[in-house]
Amino acid sequence: MANNYGDNPPLSYNKYLRVQDLINLQDLLSTPAHHDELLFITVHQAYELWFKQILHELDAAIQFLEEDRVPAATRAIKRIVEIEKLLVNQIHILETMTPISFLAFRDQLNPASGFQSMQFREIEFSSGLKDKGILGEFSSDEFASGRLQARMSGPTLADCFYRVLQRRGLTAPLASVDADTAQQKKAYEERTRAALEVLTHFEERYEEFQLTEALMEHDEYFSLWRSHHIKMVERMVGAKRGTGGSEGIGYLKTTLDKKFFPELWEARTYLDINHGKSGCPFAH
Numbered sequence: 001m002a003n004n005y006g007d008n009p010p011l012s013y014n015k016y017l018r019v020q021d022l023i024n025l026q027d028l029l030s031t032p033a034h035h036d037e038l039l040f041i042t043v044h045q046a047y048e049l050w051f052k053q054i055l056h057e058l059d060a061a062i063q064f065l066e067e068d069r070v071p072a073a074t075r076a077i078k079r080i081v082e083i084e085k086l087l088v089n090q091i092h093i094l095e096t097m098t099p100i101s102f103l104a105f106r107d108q109l110n111p112a113s114g115f116q117s118m119q120f121r122e123i124e125f126s127s128g129l130k131d132k133g134i135l136g137e138f139s140s141d142e143f144a145s146g147r148l149q150a151r152m153s154g155p156t157l158a159d160c161f162y163r164v165l166q167r168r169g170l171t172a173p174l175a176s177v178d179a180d181t182a183q184q185k186k187a188y189e190e191r192t193r194a195a196l197e198v199l200t201h202f203e204e205r206y207e208e209f210q211l212t213e214a215l216m217e218h219d220e221y222f223s224l225w226r227s228h229h230i231k232m233v234e235r236m237v238g239a240k241r242g243t244g245g246s247e248g249i250g251y252l253k254t255t256l257d258k259k260f261f262p263e264l265w266e267a268r269t270y271l272d273i274n275h276g277k278s279g280c281p282f283a284h
């Protein structure tokens with residue numbers, strides 16, 4: 001049909017968002033196509049898109065912290081937390097699939113597993129949980145290896161946070177990778193003490209306090225995702241081994257205590273209304 005736009009049709013919603021490409025990205029493996037496999041793929045792809053957005057915000061927050069722009073970093077982290085709230089709930093959509101429906105196409109997924117989610121590992125690394133052992137799992141994937149190596153050598157949210165506290169007069173050292181166990185322990189205790197200082201003097205250090213609260217929430221909701229994922233996995237496949245080859249829920253339970261900012265949690269243990277006065281074991 002003739003129009004007034006010549007060879008350049010106006011921008012449309014579908015064109016801008018590449019909806020045609022997007023809705024063609026769900027390739028089912030089951031034949032005949034199993035009704036629930038589309039849900040399984042859609043949920044995972046939606047996670048990966050949100051992971052991309054979380055990484056975008058994480059990189060911004062890291063940059064802001066390096067520039068000592070604490071309120072801007074706090075805002076970016078709060079956005080991450082809102083996304084994570086959605087991601088915790090999103091896991092339950094999969095529970096509308098019956099376990100027997102899932103088994104109908106589960107075997108075809110072997111040996112693929114969420115364990116290999118590159119972006120999930122990137123979020124862990126850049127938040128503060130770097131694990132060299134994970135890199136080996138990606139050795140046959142050049143694209144993922146490159147990205148993970150870059151994150152492994154880049155700054156983390158945790159490092160940048162403690163650098164902010166250092167610039168603001170607190171002793172919050174980052175132990176070097178070559179430091180021995182005693183040095184690591186000492187640095188950890190000093191960082192915990194710095195966190196305690198922020199918690200105690202939250203009015204005087206309101207910017208730092210808001211930042212620590214946002215970081216805690218990021219840690220908390222990431223961990224809540226882990227708990228909800230395990231419960232969903234157990235409900236779906238019981239104690240079966242994972243498609244990625246792990247023990248399944250046995251392995252997943254070992255990840256529950258992982259923390260990006262353990263010092264922030266630990267500081268709560270020592271919090272005391274007498275902090276700073278004699279009698280408090282953590283007093284300066």
Ligand code: HEM
Pocket residue numbers: 043044047048091094102112113114115116117120229232233236237241242243244245246247248249251252255
């Ligand atoms: C029916 C649905 C699901 C089942 C049965 C399931 C099962 C499992 C199992 C058994 C593992 C352990 C590794 C293995 O041996 O495979 C695992 C790991 C993992 N899954 Fe899922 N999963 C499901 C859905 C999801 C979804 C929707 C995501 C979202 C991205 C996801 C992300 C992950 C991640 C990131 C890990 C690695 C966790 C870690 O190592 O800390 N999974 N999953």
